[in-house]
Amino acid sequence: MADDRTDAPAGLEGRRLLVVGASSGIGRAVALAACRAGAAVVAAARRADRLAEVVSEAMTDGGDAHAHTRDVADPAVARQLPGDAAAILGGLDAVVYSAGVAPLAAVSAASADEWRRVLDTNVVGAAMVAAGALAPLQAGVTADGPRPVLVLLSSHTVPRPWPGLTVYAASKAALEAMARGLRREEPWLRVLTVIVGNTATGFADGWDPEAMGPAFERWSAEGDYDGTVSSAEATAGGVLGALADEGGPDEVALT
Numbered sequence: 001m002a003d004d005r006t007d008a009p010a011g012l013e014g015r016r017l018l019v020v021g022a023s024s025g026i027g028r029a030v031a032l033a034a035c036r037a038g039a040a041v042v043a044a045a046r047r048a049d050r051l052a053e054v055v056s057e058a059m060t061d062g063g064d065a066h067a068h069t070r071d072v073a074d075p076a077v078a079r080q081l082p083g084d085a086a087a088i089l090g091g092l093d094a095v096v097y098s099a100g101v102a103p104l105a106a107v108s109a110a111s112a113d114e115w116r117r118v119l120d121t122n123v124v125g126a127a128m129v130a131a132g133a134l135a136p137l138q139a140g141v142t143a144d145g146p147r148p149v150l151v152l153l154s155s156h157t158v159p160r161p162w163p164g165l166t167v168y169a170a171s172k173a174a175l176e177a178m179a180r181g182l183r184r185e186e187p188w189l190r191v192l193t194v195i196v197g198n199t200a201t202g203f204a205d206g207w208d209p210e211a212m213g214p215a216f217e218r219w220s221a222e223g224d225y226d227g228t229v230s231s232a233e234a235t236a237g238g239v240l241g242a243l244a245d246e247g248g249p250d251e252v253a254l255t
């Protein structure tokens, strides 16, 4: 059987990473590949059973991984998360914020609660994790070491939101604006935005199957969706490659 595991990029050995949203999809693949590359990882998300599987797989490969069951929709929990990770790992060098939710609901149908759930996870959670990460990341700054990194995952749907994914795209637009502002507020910090394209993950697990067919038909007809889908491992390889590329751009598109 082919080994579709992510190639482990160089430059991660000995680095201490918090991966938020590590229980499935891209975050899971990032956590596992980072461990294989010699990083120590705190894997955070809500589902404890999934996190335990990730840690078990990482440790089978000889990795250094720790599960941390947390809900970033709780701002206090999200803000505390990087400090927790630093305590577990003995410091913190990078944070990958892969947590995200994406309901399939047009603006005409999305409730205020739905908007809040998306913004709480995709934007406020990311902001609280970023704020909580500043002190532990700054504590690890050295004269000749790599700059600490905060990686935020955005979406190719932002410039031209796909019908039914407008709530999601609006949240990612806010996330991208936060990244641009944070770069100016904290110039010592590398804030890396990775624009992700279609990737086979748990992203669409909660979508109504009856609404999905017409949505994909429309996206295909209107030129949004061309059937190209990456594996979580391939996308994770792109994320980690960008993270390890010290002199690379602040915004990287994997599409």
Ligand SMILES: NC(=O)c1ccc[n+]([C@@H]2O[C@H](COP(=O)([O-])OP(=O)(O)OC[C@H]3O[C@@H](n4cnc5c(N)ncnc54)[C@H](OP(=O)(O)O)[C@@H]3O)[C@@H](O)[C@H]2O)c1
Pocket (backbone or CB within 6 Å): 020, 021, 022, 023, 024, 025, 026, 027, 028, 044, 045, 046, 047, 048, 050, 070, 071, 072, 073, 097, 098, 099, 100, 101, 102, 121, 153, 154, 155, 156, 196, 197, 198, 199, 200, 201, 202, 203, 204
């Ligand atoms: N897949 C794509 O086509 C695609 C395209 C563009 C961008 N992206 C972005 O890539 C990132 C990863 O998504 P994915 O595709 O890998 O989807 P996924 O498989 O659904 O993974 C999402 C992760 O976020 C975690 N999460 C959600 N709500 C959370 C909360 N309140 N607290 C803590 N963790 C939470 C989930 O874990 P729990 O449920 O266990 O909490 C899960 O680990 C997201 O930011 C997404 O927007 C994906």
